[in-house]
Amino acid sequence: xxxxxxxxxxxxxxxKAEEIVLGLSRDQVSITATFEGSEILIFGAIKRDGPVENxxxxxxxxxVAGPDRPVTVRKKDRRFGIWVNTEAVDVDVAPTFYAVxxxxxxxEILTFTEDLNTRISTMRAIRSVGAxxxxxxxxxxxxxxxxxxxxxxxxxxxxxxxVEEALFRTLxxxxxxxxxxxYKAEIYLTRGREIIDFYxxxxxxxxxxxxxxxxxxxxxxxxxxxxxxxxxAIAAGWGASAAFSVLRR
Amino acid sequence: MQIYxxxxxxxxxxxxxxxxxxxxxxxxxxxxxxxxxLMTPLLFFIGIPPAVAVATEANQIVASSFSGVLAHxxxxxxxxxxxxxxxxxxxxxxxxxxxxxxxxxxxGQVELLVQLCYxxxxxxxxSLMFIESLNAIRKSSKPGGAVPKRRKHNWVHNLxxxxxxxxxxxxxxxxxxxxxxVLVGVLAAIMxxxxxxIMVPAMIYLLGMPTKVVVxxxxxxxxxxxxxxxxxxxxxxxxxxxxxxxLLLVGGVIGxxxxxxxxVKMKAEQLRIWLAIMVLAVCGKLAFDxxxxxxxxxxxxxxxxS
Numbered sequence: 001x002x003x004x005x006x007x008x009x010x011x012x013x014x015x016k017a018e019e020i021v022l023g024l025s026r027d028q029v030s031i032t033a034t035f036e037g038s039e040i041l042i043f044g045a046i047k048r049d050g051p052v053e054n055x056x057x058x059x060x061x062x063x064v065a066g067p068d069r070p071v072t073v074r075k076k077d078r079r080f081g082i083w084v085n086t087e088a089v090d091v092d093v094a095p096t097f098y099a100v101x102x103x104x105x106x107x108e109i110l111t112f113t114e115d116l117n118t119r120i121s122t123m124r125a126i127r128s129v130g131a132x133x134x135x136x137x138x139x140x141x142x143x144x145x146x147x148x149x150x151x152x153x154x155x156x157x158x159x160x161x162x163v164e165e166a167l168f169r170t171l172x173x174x175x176x177x178x179x180x181x182x183y184k185a186e187i188y189l190t191r192g193r194e195i196i197d198f199y200x201x202x203x204x205x206x207x208x209x210x211x212x213x214x215x216x217x218x219x220x221x222x223x224x225x226x227x228x229x230x231x232x233a234i235a236a237g238w239g240a241s242a243a244f245s246v247l248r249r
Numbered sequence: 250m251q252i253y254x255x256x257x258x259x260x261x262x263x264x265x266x267x268x269x270x271x272x273x274x275x276x277x278x279x280x281x282x283x284x285x286x287l288m289t290p291l292l293f294f295i296g297i298p299p300a301v302a303v304a305t306e307a308n309q310i311v312a313s314s315f316s317g318v319l320a321h322x323x324x325x326x327x328x329x330x331x332x333x334x335x336x337x338x339x340x341x342x343x344x345x346x347x348x349x350x351x352x353x354x355x356x357g358q359v360e361l362l363v364q365l366c367y368x369x370x371x372x373x374x375x376s377l378m379f380i381e382s383l384n385a386i387r388k389s390s391k392p393g394g395a396v397p398k399r400r401k402h403n404w405v406h407n408l409x410x411x412x413x414x415x416x417x418x419x420x421x422x423x424x425x426x427x428x429x430x431v432l433v434g435v436l437a438a439i440m441x442x443x444x445x446x447i448m449v450p451a452m453i454y455l456l457g458m459p460t461k462v463v464v465x466x467x468x469x470x471x472x473x474x475x476x477x478x479x480x481x482x483x484x485x486x487x488x489x490x491x492x493x494x495x496l497l498l499v500g501g502v503i504g505x506x507x508x509x510x511x512x513v514k515m516k517a518e519q520l521r522i523w524l525a526i527m528v529l530a531v532c533g534k535l536a537f538d539x540x541x542x543x544x545x546x547x548x549x550x551x552x553x554x555s
Contacts, residue, residue, distance in 0.1 A: 031253060032253065033252055033253055033492075034250075034251065034252060034253065035251075035253040035260060036251040036253075036260055037260070071549055071550070072357065072549070072550040073547055073548075073549055073550075074357050074547065074548050074549075074550060075546055075547050076543060076546045076547070076548070077546075078542070081540065082539040082540060083539060083540075083541075083542065083543055083546075084358070084361050085357050085358060085360075085361065085548070088357060088550075139547065142545075142546075142547030143547075143549065145545075145547075146545065146547065146548075146549055147549075176251065176253065176259065176260030177258060177259045177260065178258075179258065207255060210255075211253060211255040212255075214255045214256070214491060214492065215255045215256065218255075218256055218483070218487050218489070218491075219487055222483050222484040222487055223480070223483075223484055225483055225489070225491070226479055226480040226483030226484060226489060227480075228491065229308045229479060229483065229489050229491045229494060230308065230311060230476050230479055230480070232312075232491065232494070232495060232498075233308055233309065233311040233312035233315070233476075233479075233494065233498055234311065234312065234315050236312045236316075236495070236498050236499065236502050237311070237312040237313065237314070237315030237316035237317075237319070237498070237502050237505075238315060238316070238319065239502070240316045240502030240503055240505070240506055241315075241316045241319040241320060241502075241506065244506040245323075
């Protein structure tokens with residue numbers, strides 16, 4: 001919500017001297033049976049109407065965010081000599097995928113306040129309200145660390161290449177374990193660490209073909225799906241047995 | 250070659266799955282265990298979410314057990330009457346197990362329960378079988394050593410509701426097999442195992458069934474209990490991944506056929522000592538994981554714990 005409001009506030013900015021013109025290598029990602037992950041090329045140009053007034057350094061920030069889902073982070077502790085889950089923290093909003101690519105380290109091209117408002121950095125994209133544990137921070141840190149290991153959260157401090165302050169491009173790798181949904185790509189243009197323009201576009205990520213069909217059947221008609229799984233199992237068991245008795249003859 | 254699993258929502262190497270299915274299938278055929286107690290932890294290791302691993306494994310065991318039981322039916326080594334009694338207990342247990350599983354999942358303690366169950370059951374049964382088989386081998390190798398008497402008259406034989414089990418050559422109460430069935434059903438639902446590793450020793454030591462019919466009869470019961478469990482998981486948790494199951498069972502059914510043939514050629518004592526060693530190895534590994542500080546103390550679960 002806050003993020004949306006901020007975006008509307010940004011819309012009310014005075015006449016823009018510089019604007020983003022965007023292109024995407026693909027406008028949707030299909031998860032097929034042989035999906036091994038993918039990558040998405042985000043590129044564009046910076047259009048200028050007249051001379052640049054703000055002489056600060058140019059910054060380009062590209063974020064790609066998967067659908068938000070609540071997550072429970074659990075911590076193990078030693079109890080009676082064995083390691084068991086003890087404390088848990090509910091993270092209310094955590095994107096299932098989050099990549100931040102910039103042309104230079106984020107803090108050099110974005111002020112702290114702007115980050116706080118727009119929730120660009122990974123830390124800010126996660127929200128945990130009403131955590132009852134004192135060390136809630138270590139739980140969100142753990143969430144980021146685990147998802148970074150899985151390639152789901154990425155910080156690419158030099159991931160955006162800018163040519164002649166006019167063209168930019170970045171390649172965001174998408175891992176195989178993607179969650180379905182509408183992914184949001186956001187591109188921010190900054191000058192002197194202040195946002196001067198932004199652009200938002202959706203990239204739908206969806207299972208297709210057999211994957212889609214099985215997923216839908218399992219959720220819409222679980223009884224039929226269960227029976228189908230069992231029939232396949234029994235047919236395979238019988239088939240193997242029959243095949244082997246033929247082979248032995 | 251990678252394949253994307255639609256329910257587990259992860260991408261896994263197809264040959265890895267086929268290979269795992271094959272190896273576990275051979276063991277399943279040899280020992281008359283469903284192989285789930287090996288496969289389920291292996292699936293955790295390759296990154297399948299635990300809930301999906303448990304549910305899918307139940308479905309896969311249906312296939313490998315069905316393949317195995319056909320071979321046993323042909324050789325008439327299935328006690329259908331005993332199997333049915335065990336089955337009735339199994340269905341009750343499976344229902345109870347699913348309730349417990351879903352409750353603990355909400356608490357975030359499912360994995361702990363599963364691991365503790367493994368360590369306790371595998372440890373007990375593994376050491377019991379190991380000692381027993383070792384003694385049997387030592388006795389039989391002594392010249393003139395008496396063959397150990399299997400069918401002892403214990404408390405099991407003094408309970409009411411007696412029934413005649415002709416194939417096993419037993420006349421015992423239905424209560425002990427029913428209880429064994431319930432226990433196996435609970436384990437099937439919460440651990441993603443067929444329960445053969447507990448049922449086989451229980452049949453030999455507790456019920457006093459002849460080793461020859463034990464394997465076939467346990468496979469017979471396992472088919473129906475795991476089928477029932479699969480349906481329960483599919484309709485309450487939506488966690489049965491049919492693509493994963495098919496890949497595992499392709500390897501599994503072939504392996505089971507090979508395993509059954511190896512099993513026939515081996516001596517019963519030898520068979521049991523190998524099973525005991527395997528059971529103890531899995532138990533040791535799981536106990537080690539519980540005792541040693543994990544490299545990542547935190548874990549992620551789906552939102553909304555109570």
